[in-house]
Amino acid sequence: MVVNLREKVEQDLGVTLEGAFSLLVVLIDPDGVTQSSKKDDRDTDLTGQVLYDTVVEDPATGGRVVINEPIVTLRRSSLIRVPEAGETWSVKIPLDPSTPEVLTTFILDPTKSPEGGRSIGFIRLYLKKAAQE
């Protein structure tokens, strides 16, 4: 059977997002349920694309600025529960790719909603630093 191109792209996420370039990700959903493994393979750690820097245009000056913004991109089909806009989640990621087993807690909150990618099966999470109050 010929695989639809969209399905093929979604399957390729297993390589592009969860392959050799990926890092460990641990999610805690609003109900307090922790997900640290893939939905369809509970023996495999949940991983995703973790980027620490991004380039944005500074609205004040119009110049391009490199900022430290952790962005995590995950394959939707690997998630038991997918974050929705308006929800608050805890997301743990390594801060340094040289120490991938050391995880730091960040917050996904309504300040900046997750971005779609529903068409080809991924979700992008913009993380906020978490401070103890």
Add this chain to the structure above:
Amino acid sequence: MNFETVKDSIVNNILAPAEAGRFRTVGFQRQSINADEVEDNLRLVQIYFSRGDFSKRAGRNTGPVQHDVTYRVELIVSKAAGGDLATLDNPSSTPSQLATALVGFSESSALADASLDELAGIIYQILMDGLNYDLGVTKYTVSNRWIDNIQKNEPTSRGSLLVLTGSMDLSCRMVEEITGDVGAEVPGVYDTELDIDGDDVEKTGVTIDNT
């Protein structure tokens, strides 16, 4: 000129002594600021001379002129999301405890909004305090001190922190003396409009001494 003296006085004699660990003050504009630099009580107050207006007065080459000054006071804060991080980091926490901790987390945008409002209130009260009527300089140097407005800008996500900025305009009136500039020597100036009977030389006038 007095506008420089007054700006320095606002920074060094009024705002800096009042910081008390609640904010930081600089007397100029920074080109770009890292969100980490202004997190929590490192929030920044930038004050600088923004604009001056002089009433046009014909025929004055020297002496005092009225200067209506506006100082721009910029407020910059950044905040992380805040809550029970200890519970989230505790591997022994139950799902119920984790859910409670997540619900209790305050959005960074809400915390930044509150922080900026607080800072605006603090700076307003400091600058408008009756004790600071003279803005820290010699009495009667400054008059009509007033904060014209407070403005809050759109929040900007600077990575993992949320940055929020605001500003206020502090206006006042002062007198500036036109003394000229001590620079390269130039020939004296003669006002040749004077018409004096019997003055064939026609070099009678006012000399401006450029020393």
